[in-house]
Amino acid sequence: xxxxxxxxxxxxxxxxxxxxxxxxxxxxxxxxxxxxxxxxxxxxxxxxxxxxxxxxxxxxxxxxxxxxxxxxxxxxxxxxxxxxxxxxxxxxxxxxxxxxxxxxxxxxxxxxxxxxxxxxxxxxxxxxxxxxxxxxxxxxxxxxxxxxxxxxxxxxxxxxxxxx
Numbered sequence: 001x002x003x004x005x006x007x008x009x010x011x012x013x014x015x016x017x018x019x020x021x022x023x024x025x026x027x028x029x030x031x032x033x034x035x036x037x038x039x040x041x042x043x044x045x046x047x048x049x050x051x052x053x054x055x056x057x058x059x060x061x062x063x064x065x066x067x068x069x070x071x072x073x074x075x076x077x078x079x080x081x082x083x084x085x086x087x088x089x090x091x092x093x094x095x096x097x098x099x100x101x102x103x104x105x106x107x108x109x110x111x112x113x114x115x116x117x118x119x120x121x122x123x124x125x126x127x128x129x130x131x132x133x134x135x136x137x138x139x140x141x142x143x144x145x146x147x148x149x150x151x152x153x154x155x156x157x158x159x160x161x162x163x164x
Contacts, residue, residue, distance in 0.1 A: 077097075103131070
């Protein structure tokens with residue numbers, strides 16, 4: 001039984017890793033196709049009643065606007081290094097790529113990729129906040145002022161302490 005279980009375990013593990021990496025690859029592919037569709041104004045020629053590209057994406061393709069923007073942002077940020085660094089990019093979770101995409105420029109692209117690959121999503125978010133001069137959740141000691149809110153039992157609305 002043990003010998004039979006181990007190969008199944010390895011097959012399952014490899015299947016998980018392979019399909020997980022394909023998710024990032026599919027994000028890149030769909031991001032590229034969406035960018036091409038926007039540039040080609042496909043939404044105008046589709047015969048749909050969509051008035052904008054993002055309406056077309058939501059109504060005709062069934063992709064939420066924010067998801068489409070995330071996919072397109074990942075493609076735009078990493079298209080110049082895909083050929084040379086495809087294996088590295090595929091090892092990074094698409095949510096991490098989406099997190100670093102707005103910060104990517106030609107000078108820091110590879111550094112941000114390595115940071116994303118080496119850190120958890122939470123640590124990566126903290127590092128990006130610190131890079132931009134914001135306070136990360138991990139370093140905030142909550143020494144600042146606090147606001148207290150009360151919930152009205154009649155209407156359910158919240159108000160600040162002392163507020164009406």
